[in-house]
């Protein structure tokens with residue numbers, strides 16, 4: 001039986017960086033994730049570390065207490081990661097509307113929450129003016145807490161969402177869509193105000209010693225195209241990404257980005273690489289852009305992160321899944337600039353044994 | 368530009384007020400409601416769909432065009448009913464049980480309506496028996512939407528429920544959503560799959576042998 005927990009992990013963020021930048025050949029497979037669902041972290045911690053898990057069931061409007069970060073860092077460490085992701089929290093942020101439904105995941109704890117896509121917290125200038133912008137200040141505590149437990153050799157990656165936060169929570173996707181035509185100035189104002197908040201957060205944490213870089217999360221596409229017109233992304237979103245990236249680079253740190261969806265047909269991916277100057281790109285679906293194809297086409301310009309297709313991770317039988325992951329590694333490992341991980345996140349509906357297969361194949365590759 | 372072209376243009380660019388003004392003007396000029404719908408507004412939505420497929424239009428543009436068309440239809444509806452203008456067919460669309468993602472399904476519904484179908488929106492988190500009920504009430508097509516692999520199996524559950532209720536032969540089932548593929552559609556015995564809301568209208572027509 002494969003034990004995902006390493007007896008003596010040897011995290012080496014510097015090695016990961018060198019591999020992603022292409023200045024060093026990988027000596028082993030490095031792992032990367034944007035996030036793991038609580039249920040997955042809990043199951044791994046309880047079953048394989050034999051430790052209790054303290055679940056923090058609140059949204060991003062609350063900052064979890066210190067013990068939460070201790071266990072997250074510990075888990076990533078013991079699984080063999082060189083980094084641990086720390087998501088920003090936004091205390092005092094009004095709670096967005098969610099809809100809850102049955103959770104069909106194997107490891108479901110409680111209901112599944114779904115974003116209210118119809119409209120968001122801001123639907124008018126009046127909402128905008130009443131929004132507690134001034135109360136939203138960067139909260140460095142998650143990074144501080146995580147840092148206290150960070151083993152030598154490991155670094156934190158920090159992140160939050162900008163465009164995604166706007167279409168998910170502040171305006172809603174349909175709300176944003178209509179307002180782009182009905183109240184374009186309001187849309188501009190929301191993007192400007194939230195952009196400043198995100199920048200302030202990154203400014204507050206990027207200089208911290210154990211922060212290795214920004215792993216910014218912003219879905220900009222879906223199945224067949226970008227979520228909004230590419231020119232709208234270029235006007236409203238990418239200039240902020242460029243600021244976040246420049247900030248990271250000024251501090252000698254990396255800026256990687258997560259975005260789902262098809263960013264290829266309209267060349268947004270080229271803007272990200274050439275203009276925003278991302279160091280790594282994350283989020284792949286086989287039906288949109290197989291990770292191996294991405295690496296072949298763009299791998300000389302940017303690091304390829306993760307990419308094991310979610311649908312396959314969930315549904316494929318063991319032999320096929322193993323073969324697929326091996327094939328991805330065989331193609332993407334030579335030459336470096338690749339780290340292994342899921343195509344999105346380790347969601348609670350990925351059967352745990354399938355995630356273990358990913359870890360095992362990564363550990364075994366090349367040996 | 369003739370009034371029908373004006374309305375067509377206003378729908379394509381989502382100009383709700385211009386659509387309303389145009390439709391009112393066209394009616395005063397003596398145009399038949401069915402003609403306004405079929406020669407101006409439906410072709411406009413078809414064009415919107417094609418631009419969406421070509422990645423010239425995106426979700427916002429599709430939404431505002433559909434909203435503009437809706438404003439025109441609101442004026443025409445009583446006249447269409449009076450004139451006995453028949454829809455192309457009836458479709459019930461819903462997001463399957465356990466899945467509460469709305470917007471993909473909404474766009475499919477809007478485009479089907481925009482193509483001249485009568486659409487029953489069953490909403491999100493729709494249990495198999497609601498689809499069965501719709502089939503029993505005579506809808507010709509059922510459209511199933513899902514966002515995540517974890518909710519996709521509910522599509523198969525709908526097909527099984529239609530079988531069990533003895534109505535599978537009466538309806539066509541089409542499926543779509545982020546993780547859904549033609550292979551998956553074949554695997555669960557659906558009648559069709561399409562990758563986006565615009566091609567969904569062509570699929571629906573094909574399934575009913577229209578055109």
Ligand code: B12
Pocket residue numbers: 037112113114115117164168219220221222223260261283284285310311343344345346347348426467468469470471472474475509510511512513514515516517541542543544545546560561562563564565567
């Ligand atoms: C926006 C988004 C989100 C948002 C909003 C989700 C919500 N409503 O709650 C946020 C950021 C919150 C989110 C969260 C998550 N997401 Co998400 N998300 C997306 C994203 C980027 C776009 C989805 C979208 O809004 N599309 C816009 C609409 C208009 O498109 P659409 O739904 O695809 O519909 C079109 C077509 O599919 C078609 N269509 C739709 N229905 C039908 C029906 C018929 C009959 C037909 C013919 C056609 C058809 O027509 C529509 C218009 O053309 C997708 C990426 C992708 N490839 O789509 C990932 C994606 C869906 N997410 C994914 C994941 C994993 C998650 C999370 C589980 C992550 C996590 N661990 O927490 C959560 C789960 C959310 C939940 N509710 O529990 C994965 C799912 C993978 C899988 N195979 O299961 C995806 C595919 C990304 C990836 N890289 O793999 N997500």
